Amino acid sequence: MQGDVIAKKEDKGWFYTDTVKEHFFHPKNFLEDEAAYGDAYLGMVGSPACGDAMKVYLKIEKDADGLERIKDFKWKTFGCASAIAATSMLSVMVTEHGGMLLEEALKLRPQDIMLRLGGLPARKIHCSVLGDKALRSAVNDYYRKSGQIDKISLEAGRVIDHVLKITDHDIEEAVLEGADTLEKVQARTKVGTGDPSCIPEVENLIRFYKEKYFGA
C-alpha cells in the first residue's frame, strides 16, 4: 500500500511508538460525559462486533472570514491501543491552532494520522482508517443539518445482516421513517431474521440514529 507508515522498531520491546503510547495511556479529547456536552454533529463507524467502533462529536463554527472551522472534536472509541491513539491524535490535529478548516479536515487521510503517530505496526493500520471516516460521517451530519445537502458525500453502506445483505443505511432509513424499536425496524427490513447474531448491533444502531435525528 503506497504511503503506509510503518513503525521501524516493531519487533523490539514495545509494539507501539512513544507517541502512540502517550495517546493511548493519556487520550486527549475523549468525551466523558455525553449528557453535559450539549448539541454536536455526530458520526459513527465500525461496530464492537468488528473489533473497532468509533463515535465522533463535532462542533463547527464560522470564523471571522466566514469559513467553516472545527471548533471542537470529542470522541469515544472501542478498539485496540492504535485505534484509541489514532482517534486521540486526530482530535488534536483538527482542533489545534484554532481549529482546522472544514475543507482541510475532509482531506485528511489515514496516512496523515499515522505520520503524526510516528507510524503504526503494519497490521494495525486498518484501525486508524476509521478516524477519518468517523469525521466525514459527522461532517455529513453538519451538512445535512445546515441545509448543504449537495456537499454530503456518501460512503458505501456497511453490511450488518450478512444473510439478507442489509446495510447500516437501510437501518438509518427505517429509523428516519419512524421505526424507533427493533420490532418496527424488523417489520420494515426483516433484519436479523436470517442472521440473529447481528441483532445487538442493530439495536445499537437504532439507538444511535434515534439520538442523531431525534435527540432521544
Place this chain on the structure above:
Amino acid sequence: MKTNKIIYLDHAATTPLDPRVLEAMQPYFTEDFGNPSSFHSVGMRAKDAVAEARGTVARLLGGHEDEILFTSGGTESDNLAVMGVPRYWHEKNGVLPHVITSAVEHYAVLEPLIAMDRKKEIELTIVGVSREGQISVEEVMSAIKSNTVLISIMTANNEIGTIQPIAELGREILKYRKLHATTFPYLHTDACQATGFLDLNVEKTHVDLLTLNGSKMYGPKGVGVLYVRRGVKVQPMFIGGGQEKNLRSGTENVPGIIGLAKAFELVQAEREVESARLSTLRDRLAQGLLSIPKTILNGHPKERLPNSVNISFIDIEGEAAVLYLDAQGIMVSTGSACASTSLDPSHVILATGLSYEAAHGSIRFTLGHSTTEEDVDFVLRVMPAIVERLRLMSPANLDMKYFA
C-alpha cells in the same frame, strides 16, 4: 500507580524454566555435548542421557520407551500426528481418510487438517462444543465412518481452560474398535496445557497419540513429545538421518530432551498439591473479576484447568485492557483480533456461541508456580478501574440480555 514487580499471569503462553530443570540441562551444553549417533564415549553419554529421559517420559505417561518421539515442540507433535497418521493410512489403503476434530483445537491441529481437507487429502468433520467449551462424546462417536482413521481432541483448552472428557471418549473408541473388529480410529490428544495438572496416563485415557510441549511445563522451549502407541503408524515429516525410529530425523536436542523429562517429572510429582493451591487462587480471581459489572466467564465453571480464568468484559476491547494491565506490571493475554494476525476474534470463544462483541473483550489470566494470593488481590484492585476507564472511552453499551 507504578509498580516494579512483574505479575506474570500468562502461563498458558509459556512458563519460565524451573531452576532445577536448568541445572539438569546444564552439563549437556558444554560437557556432554555429544551427538547420540556417534560411536564414541562422548556420543554414548548423550545417547544414554536421551534414553534415560525417554524412559522417564514413558513411565510418566504409562507407555513404553519405543512409543516416545522427541520433537521440536507442540506444533510439530500436533502436525506429525494429524498429518502423519492419515497420510500413512492413505498410502497403505488407498482410501480417502476421514478425520474428526473439534472447533476449539489449537491451530497446530486445525490448520493442517483444514488445509488437507481443502486439498482433498482427507475428509474432515469438525464437531462443535457446548457453551462451556466441551465436546459431546456422543456427537464425536456418531461422526465415525468406516474410513475414520483419526480423532483429535485436546485434553484441555489453551484459551478457556475447559477440560474435555478424553478418558470417556477413549473408552467409547475402544468399544467401537472391538465391536467393529478394527484397529482404528486412533485417538490423538494435545495435552500441552494439562501437563502440570492432570493424570496423563495413556492406559487410563486410552489415547493412541499425545502431544506435550516443554515450554508449557517449566521446561525449555523448542522441545516436545509425541507419544505414539505401538502399532500406530505415522508418516514422518523430517527425513534423513533416521533418528527417533526413522520418524523424526535430525540430531536430537539433547539438553532440551533432558530438560523436558526433568520438567515433566517435577510437574507431575507436584501436580496434586499445585492444582489444589492454584484452584483456590483461580476461584478467588474469577469471583473477584466477575463482580465487575457486565462480565462473563468463558469456559466450564467446574471442568476447567486449575490455573485458567477467561473473562469477557463487555463494551471494551481486549488488547487495550491488556496494555493497561501491562502498565501495572500484570502480564495477561487476549484472544482478540487486534492481538493476532487474523481479523477475527478467538475461534475458541466464538465456537462456544458467544458473539463477536463479547469475544473481542475476552482476557485470559493463567496462573502458575509464581502466583500468590497477593498477586491475585493486586489484579482485583486495579482491574475495576481499568475496565471503568475503557468503558468511559467506549461508544459501545451493549445489552447484557444478549449474553445470557
